[in-house]
Amino acid sequence: MGMNSVNTNAGAMIALQNLNTTNKDLGVTQARINTGLKIANAKDNxxxxxxxxxxxxxxxxxxxxxxxxxxxxxxxxxxxxxxxxxxxxxxxxxxxxxxxxxxxxxxxxxxxxxxxxxxxxxxxxxxxxxxxxxxxxxxxxxxxxxxxxxxxxxxxxxxxxxxxxxxxxxxxxxxxxxxxxxxxxxxxxxxxxxxxxxxxxxxxxxxxxxxxxxxxxxxxxxxxxxxxxxxxxxxxVDADLAKESAKLQALQTKQQLGVQALSIANQSSGILLGLFR
The missing domain is CATH 1.20.1330.10 (f41 fragment of flagellin, N-terminal domain)
Structure with a gap:
């Protein structure tokens, strides 16, 4: 069982990492939709x-x-x-x-x-x-x-x-x-x-x-x-816009869920206050 600490919120850190990953993937997908390209520059591939x-x-x-x-x-x-x-x-x-x-x-x-x-x-x-x-x-x-x-x-x-x-x-x-x-x-x-x-x-x-x-x-x-x-x-180099559109919907949903997960994880530290009443 993990240690209860107000200094380190492991759950919030994991939730934030997952949210950042989702945001990154969402940015890539949006760029592909905007440009119509899956490989727009040498950085992509x-x-x-x-x-x-x-x-x-x-x-x-x-x-x-x-x-x-x-x-x-x-x-x-x-x-x-x-x-x-x-x-x-x-x-x-x-x-x-x-x-x-x-x-x-x-x-x-x-x-x-x-x-x-x-x-x-x-x-x-x-x-x-x-x-x-x-x-x-x-x-x-x-x-x-x-x-x-x-x-x-x-x-x-x-x-x-x-x-x-x-x-x-x-x-x-x-x-x-x-x-x-x-x-x-x-x-x-x-x-x-x-x-x-x-x-x-x-x-x-x-x-x-x-x-x-x-x-x-x-x-x-x-x-x-x-x-x-x-x-x-x-x-x-061209992007499959039908595929990217479906992926965009999924990532937007994951983003919303990630925000909720991070919010829940941030609230866990406040539960410890009940121990001091």
Whole structure:
């Protein structure tokens, strides 16, 4: 049997220890509910927090990859749109050349065809030089903005997805070989040169399209990877709020009981006063 003493109240000390433990657990649970995290910092679980932080860095780095890929997509889309317009112009130019091969055309008629042909041919450089996005042009021959695309492909920048520059201006070898005007002699060979130019541009656009498709596919994969990383971090550090809510109710009840137990234990010393009446 324990000693009756007014100096040392063992029951009150035990009750206080239990109440402090409950309050500590209650504070942890409330913090998890407030933040939604079961591991909010290294103090909670150093190893798991470090793993989660590393994966957060990986996921955040992928934001730069996504931005680079999306920029590459925009550059490629602008180039392909302009390239398609150039291809359409070449088709119209072929029509004019074919018409100019007809024997017996009057000088006026041939001049009219030549004027239309020349105007179309001059549009090629205008379209090519304007196909610029964020300072990059995939199809122009100007030295200011002509460049290839090297989009970042992973979080450590050790790989890129490249789309090579394709010259679709009038300096393109196949386009340069076409007639500059139709006022002179026009032959079937000149029609063939236009066909060659059309085929050349189509081939270049096919390569641009393949590169753009690679950007699209990789962007989809990167975004899926980022979602997977974020979900993995959540599995490591997120709190189960349903579980924490139930735990909160239990701890609040224990806290109330602990306060009552401490109150009862504190009253035990007063019982000793009855011995001196």
């Amino acid at each position: 150093g190893a798991i927090w470090a793993i989660a932080q590393n994966q957060r860095a990986e996921s955040t780095s992928l934001n730069a990859v996504v931005s680079s890929l999306q920029r590459g997509q925009s550059v490629a889309d602008v180039a392909m749109s302009a390239g398609s317009a150039i291809s359409d112009i070449l088709v119209q130019m072929k029509e004019k050349v074919l018409a100019a091969t007809e024997a017996g055309l009057t000088t006026a008629s041939k001049q009219a065809l030549s004027d239309e042909y020349t105007a179309l041919r001059n549009q090629i450089d205008t379209i090519a030089n304007n196909a610029t996005f964020d300072g990059v042009n995939l199809i122009s021959s100007t030295t200011v903005n002509s460049a290839s695309i090297k989009a970042i492909a992973n979080a450590d920048a050790s790989a890129t997805i490249d789309i090579a520059h394709a010259n679709l201006s009038k300096t393109n070898t196949a386009i340069a070989a076409t007639l500059s005007g139709l006022t002179g002699t026009v032959s079937a060979g000149d029609v063939t040169k236009l066909e060659t130019a059309i085929q050349n541009v189509s081939s270049q656009l096919s390569k641009l399209g393949t590169g753009a498709k690679a950007l699209d596919t990789h962007l989809t994969n990167v975004m899926k990877l980022q979602d997977t990383l974020d979900a993995g971090v959540g599995n490591l």
